[in-house]
Amino acid sequence: MAAPAQSDLPGQPGQPGVGDVTVIDDDNWTAHALCRTGNGELTGVFFADSLRDIARARAICVQCPVMLACLEGAIARREPGGVWGGQLFSGGRILTGKRRQGRPSAAPGPEDQMPDIPVPVHLRQYLRSA
Secondary structure: OOOOOHHHOOOOOOOOOOOOOOOOOOOOHHHHOOOOOOOOOOHHHHOOOOHHHHHHHHHHHOOOOOHHHHHHHHHHHOOOEEEEOOEEEEOOEEEOOOOOOOOOOOOOOHHHOOOOOOOOHHHHHHEEOO
16 A cells, blocks of 8 residues: 555644644543544554654644643553654653664655654653664
């Protein structure tokens, strides 16, 4: 299955919900998540091994109004992998980073440019080095 074009992804400027910082009080926060498209088209992006897809997933998360609830839920569930709340998980813990396999290139490409999403202070105990 081909990955959706960048312009087809939710969370793009001009779409509803982008930049919203509304606090979601209900327990059904997943209904407000930008990654929830209803047909699973973003599953490959959020559960990929490639740096390019991980960066795309994190770029969606950084604009999501329920990013913190997603991150806290993933920690509580000890998610085995994937991008949750803007962070990369492995073995139920947040990875501090991920490197490309092989030798680093002299000029990093756009796929090496991960959005910087700091882990909230109260969740830093769940960090794990790669």
